Amino acid sequence: MTRSKDSVEEFERALLTIDRARASDILELLNEGMSPIEVVEQTIVPALEWIGDAWESGDVALSQVYMSGRICEELVDTFLPPADEKRKRQPVTAIAALEDHHALGKRIVYSSLRASGYELTDYGHGITADKLVERSVADGIEVLLVSTLMLRSALKVEALAAGLKKAGSGARIIVGGAPFLFDERLWREVGASAMGRDASDAMRLMTELNGAL
């Protein structure tokens, strides 16, 4: 198969219909002769970005975004294992669902970033701001991705930002989740560095930070 817009779209279609085998076959054919990181950057990342943007505009559903991220994460792990030196150079990054026990948003961003060649530590869900400060400082985290579903959890980002600052951490906090989608001023109010509307936003923000840090 030659690389063409049609074939990349076919890969996207396989992801959206949750057809793992088809996605794997297309990827293999599309990327003959390419390096693993080229595969990631020229096929996986554009596909996941397109799917994320399509969710934002209401054209695909969150379940499709989630499953696409998972499939890509699994496919990438087969040819670019975790900790492989060919993975991207990046700031030290972690992700957590702050206070919240709703972990889907975190899982989607985690999978999408891993499928894009990033490595990040998963601090889990239901973690308090104090604990997150402690772990971030101990691990020298430079970028902290924070997912929330409940408004009360989103408001705890303020305590997290204050705690990190007090502890001398310069970690950038990128927030995401429903409260930030429904109130676009909220991320600034709670002292985050940026807000990602969806997984593709998170991927773009990571690329920007990769250049800046």
Next chain:
Amino acid sequence: MDQPSTTSLERTLTTLGHNEPDRVPLFLFLTMHGAKELGMSLAEYFSRPENVVEGQMRLRARYGHDCVYPLFYAAAEVEAWGGEVLFFDDGPPNAGEPIIRKRSDITSLEPPRVSESPVLQKSLRAIELLKSEVGDEAPVIAAAISPFSLPVMQMGFDSYLDLIYEDRELFWRLMEVNQEFHVEWVNAQLDAGATAIGYFDPVSSGTIIPRELYLETGYEIASRVTERANGPLAIHLASGRCLPIIDDIIASGAAVVGVSALEDIRLLKAACSGRITILGNLNGIEMRRWTHEEAESAVKEAIAGAGQGGGFILADNHGEIPFQVPDEVLFAVSEAARKWGSYPLDWVDEYGV
């Protein structure tokens, strides 16, 4: 102008019949503000049905809205299934760790009995007491999580999506068990005096799953439940998008649909007019920081978009107003609903549509 002879129930029933009552009904879905009224923590407030009843009555006296809302908290249903519930001082209790930890747990899962669940019995008692307080003057709006959406709390969202896509047989086994519980719970609330049930089904929304999957799953389940429920259901997608599936929601038998602030209310009105009543669509998250003017503007915009001809109840878009929303904003919403919601809505044609 208000007609004092029109009760909240009459106002609501008129709009449900797609006719214009004296004014747009206002439902303030306040589950937690009663605790502030009573000077209690949320855990203490929800420990006794009498507290919830007192809170609801005081809030309605204060804001003059058109329903009472005896919902304790969504996670109460998981509590009935033996799950852990975590209380906070500043927000709704959350479900803790999932009760279904591995897929094989579904095989042996049995539905809890409503009569044996202390938390559900408290909720039923609150409904009974509220019904005896308001009689036929105002609707008692109860709530239940749909069998299709409950697994988000029973097993975690990601595990649940994996199940839907990867093991449809086990998925249907879970749905059968959940439906048995759900129908018993819904009908117990109706028997206790609830006027209607908010059927909370966020997973069915176009935000979460594609329409073709919804038709195979959430739609099928909603249709089955509607047939077995002994009263009306209002489908609420809890801020999720409904436009992609609005015709299907109507076909499933619902009388009301809760709509999202993220969708154009005029498009929603065009799709729903004369077919299903719109409930919404005030942005509960932004509401926390609204000024008086912003509250009035949001109310005016919603009424302009969906009020004409009835078939519209003004409410927040999530079915639960956040604890952080201040009293001043609730007053401003209530005042604006009266100011701009009186029929006929002569001002709407002049409004910047």
